[in-house]
Amino acid sequence: MATLKTKKAENELGFGTKTSSQRMRLINKDGSFNIDRIELSRWNSTSIYHALITMSWRKFNSTVVLYFIIINLFFAACYDIAGMQGLRGDEAVTQVDKFMEAFFFSTQTFSTVGFGRLSPGNNLTSSIAAIESLVGLLGFALATGLLYGRFSRPVAHILFSRNAIIAPFREGKAFQFRLANKMRNSQITDIHCSLTIAKIEMENGVPVRRFRPLELEVKNIIFFPMTWTINHLIDENSPMYGMSEKELIEADAEFMISLSGFDDTFAQTVSKRHSYTYGELVYGAKWISVFSQNERGQTSQDLNKISMYEVVPFP
Numbered sequence: 001m002a003t004l005k006t007k008k009a010e011n012e013l014g015f016g017t018k019t020s021s022q023r024m025r026l027i028n029k030d031g032s033f034n035i036d037r038i039e040l041s042r043w044n045s046t047s048i049y050h051a052l053i054t055m056s057w058r059k060f061n062s063t064v065v066l067y068f069i070i071i072n073l074f075f076a077a078c079y080d081i082a083g084m085q086g087l088r089g090d091e092a093v094t095q096v097d098k099f100m101e102a103f104f105f106s107t108q109t110f111s112t113v114g115f116g117r118l119s120p121g122n123n124l125t126s127s128i129a130a131i132e133s134l135v136g137l138l139g140f141a142l143a144t145g146l147l148y149g150r151f152s153r154p155v156a157h158i159l160f161s162r163n164a165i166i167a168p169f170r171e172g173k174a175f176q177f178r179l180a181n182k183m184r185n186s187q188i189t190d191i192h193c194s195l196t197i198a199k200i201e202m203e204n205g206v207p208v209r210r211f212r213p214l215e216l217e218v219k220n221i222i223f224f225p226m227t228w229t230i231n232h233l234i235d236e237n238s239p240m241y242g243m244s245e246k247e248l249i250e251a252d253a254e255f256m257i258s259l260s261g262f263d264d265t266f267a268q269t270v271s272k273r274h275s276y277t278y279g280e281l282v283y284g285a286k287w288i289s290v291f292s293q294n295e296r297g298q299t300s301q302d303l304n305k306i307s308m309y310e311v312v313p314f315p
Contacts, residue, residue: 072106160177177257
């Protein structure tokens with residue numbers, strides 16, 4: 001009894017049985033979990049640093065530019081309220097031009113450039129400029145730290161095939177997908193893969209989502225210089241044994257992948273999550289080879305072909 005409980009605990013992924021009624025994928029394409037969370041407090045559950053580190057480069061750059069514009073608009077308004085006569089060298093006539101003068105003076109003060117034509121002319125304006133200089137120094141220090149954190153954060157850049165397939169294999173069939181390291185200058189070693197199928201099973205007339213581990217032909221490789229075809233033989237010991245394409249659809253099957261390996265560049269362990277739903281599964285197919293030889297006799301692999309397959313009948 002203790003052995004059975006231990007084995008069940010080892011196979012538990014953390015989703016439990018509460019997701020049985022969910023008819024959407026549990027792991028999104030970007031590796032995040034597709035579970036809605038209602039937090040006790042939005043502020044307590046949100047890490048600004050984590051958000052800035054993990055967001056896309058487009059969002060990060062947009063956030064930095066937006067922050068720069070907003071902070072300078074704020075200080076430009078402060079200079080304008082304090083009176084433009086407090087800025088020496090101001091030659092603007094209209095109110096709009098005066099505000100633009102204040103805005104560009106703020107950008108110079110914020111970045112500590114200071115071209116020299118405009119300068120504080122009284123204590124109030126000098127005080128505002130001093131505060132802005134401090135905010136600017138702290139802001140640039142923070143931006144520098146975030147840039148370093150983003151560049152130094154180890155990320156597993158793994159390329160997955162768009163689809164998984166059920167392919168003829170030996171005397172039967174196998175579940176397969178392909179992956180590759182898409183970064184030329186980053187090497188991942190000692191990479192380990194685990195595969196689990198999430199499917200709806202009927203227990204006492206009640207549909208329950210169960211997570212069954214799928215044994216892999218090869219689950220660990222030392223080096224990862226080429227594409228790797230993950231292969232699960234569908235035999236009598238497989239949770240997929242005897243299941244037709246229709247039964248996989250009715251079971252709301254999702255194949256959940258967890259990868260981990262050691263990144264030589266960062267000297268840290270990196271991980272990656274991915275999943276395939278039954279809608280991304282091709283039943284009866286065979287991979288097209290990505291390998292060839294170049295003119296120097298080297299083995300060449302074309303990653304553009306990693307998702308290419310041909311439909312074949314089962315024997």
